[in-house]
Amino acid sequence: MRLFECGTLVPGCEWHTRADEDAEVVRRAVQHMRSAHGETVIRENMVDNIKARVRDEPGTKAA
Numbered sequence: 479m480r481l482f483e484c485g486t487l488v489p490g491c492e493w494h495t496r497a498d499e500d501a502e503v504v505r506r507a508v509q510h511m512r513s514a515h516g517e518t519v520i521r522e523n524m525v526d527n528i529k530a531r532v533r534d535e536p537g538t539k540a541a
């Protein structure tokens with residue numbers, strides 16, 4: 479599983495998501511940015527920032 483923790487991008491935010499594929503993690507993270515952090519326009523560099531922080535969830539084996 480792949481994991482994104484919003485706190486790595488927005489300090490203090492406890493939200494996180496996990497999915498099998500990076501694309502799904504990024505999609506959910508973008509939705510969260512919109513709804514929780516008021517990012518109505520998702521800039522290219524935000525997607526890059528999210529992608530850079532997606533990591534393997536500890537304790538799971540790579541597929």
Ligand SMILES: [Zn+2]
Nearest residue numbers: 484488491493
């Ligand atoms: Zn957040």
